[in-house]
Amino acid sequence: MTEKYNMPDERGHFGPYGGIFVAETLIPAVQELNAAYQRYMHDPEFIAEMDADLQHYVGRPSPLYHAERWSNELGGAQIYLKREDLNHTGSHKINNTVGQALLAKRMGKTRIIAETGAGQHGVATATVAARLGLECVVYMGSVDVARQSLNVYRMKLLGATVIAVESGSKTLKDALNEALRDWVTNVDNTFYIIGTVAGPHPYPAMVRDFQAIIGREARQQCLEQTGRLPDALVACVGGGSNAIGLFHPFINDASVKMYGVEAAGDGVETGRHSAPLSAGRPGVLHGNRTYLMSDDDGEIIETHSISAGLDYPGVGPEHAWLKDTGRAQYPNITDNEALEGFHALTLMEGIIPALESSHAMAYTMKLAPTMRKDQIIIINLSGRGDKDMQTMAKREGIEL
């Protein structure tokens, strides 16, 4: 890529992907949101308020940590972890909710809604809503309510109403459907905080811009600590917000390879997975065109992953574009491999990663040994594993 990367276009297109595909009632809402986003992203007062919140409330900058023991064990590249798990509420999701909630306040919206899979985005949304005194309703598939019950309780403590969604596959996709139905009904007073780089324009670009602080910090920290840029970036991809947040500030650095790791569930060849970039096809869902898991008739297929946060049949449109152009690669990791990654990081470095992030760990275990010892990998450690204790214990037959 010789020209400076400058996606999306005015109407939210990343090549053939992205765009605005919503019912007419939501058109004025996304136009209003886009106008506010265009205005405040360049407003020094807004940026100062957001930066102050990110520093004093979220705890940024998050460390870039050299996982020396693990690097030596794997015997290849030097591994650095971008510690988004240390953020307030325990994942990268809060970078985005802080930004969107400040926008909601500027736009005079009094009610916040969100969808959530793992519950991390729901918790991050309920947290900022509590702080700003805004009403908060979170939609969550009933399957996820059961497997992430700890986060459901956290959201309730934070004053949010959690609505269990019983339609479809009862996971993240269906939570998003229900949130969109709420938005269309309450569009006048409601701000929809989407938790990933999906949805109609401007969400994919806006959420990316709020998450790009991850990559901006990592780039600077890497230069400070090692005097050079990394050779590879690795992040898990559900909707793709933590991955694009890390990748985006490096897109023009041609020497930096990018790996977005999808969830292969039981294995891509079994059909029971959540890997649209590996095994899906382009289509339209939730307001944008992107790679989707859908059948020959265009119906969306049920997804499978051990991690609720990756259990989604679509992916942000910018990743679809980065895949097609070859700028980023999208390998996949099975449930079992992810568990190996989970245990490896926990035992080697004393850090318990989220099951989502464990997919990035597992891929790094394959990648690092193929690289030289003087090369550098940065992994986005997108969240901490506390929320997954029940899932892990259950898998190992332990009653907590």
Added chain:
Amino acid sequence: MSRLAATFEALAKTGRKALIPFITAGDPHPNFTVAMMHAMVEAGVDVIELGVPFSDPVADGPVIQRASERALAHKMSLKRTMDIASEFRQTNQQTPVVLMGYLNPIEAMSYEGFANAAQRADIDGVLTVDLPPEEAKECCDLLKARGIDTIFLLAPNSSDERIKKMDEVGSGYLYYVSLKGVTGAGHLNSVDVENKLQQIKQHTRLPVAIGFGVKDAETAKTIGNIGDGVVVGSALISKIEAHLDQPELAKNEIVALLTAMRLALDSLSAL
């Protein structure tokens, strides 16, 4: 002239209003739909909106969501919906059929493949809920070249600019969604609808059908008095849902409801 244009023109000449039922193709069973369509024509409907089931109907309330799920359980698809329309057309050459659904099944078929199939099935119009005009040009042009109308939605919060745009790109009729929400929702405020229709009519000469919130003969009459046509969906599908094991009974109740709506609407033109 398209079948839709001819239908609305004929209605306008006699001062009558279009009665437009919506049912989901293949609900509760694919064998049921063609007979249901013919029965609705006998009850006096003017245009049929045939819902294409989709796994993720984000603009629909619970009633139409469940209809979609029932149809999909019988492997209903866009292709099979067009087969049903085709079969209906063998014995009915007058009543326009409009496909109403979501974009992804059309994307899966490819726009050109879809336009060709729709032409073969003698479809009259296509309404795609999540395809606003900014993204619709390619699909719209392919349909237009085959004499098929593209119907667009208008909402209570649509601006003058937006209404003008729909007038430019749309054909057949415009569908005014009378409330902010999903299908089958809430209460209708007829004063609001009347005010909005006045605004819409300033910018378009296309007929305007009004849907969302039409439940019975009385609401049909109120809405019919304001627009050029009345769309009724969830109220019909509720009848199907109430008698899942007895589709004949559901059909009779639907016919009774549509007959009452027809009478109520025709009482307007008799005034």
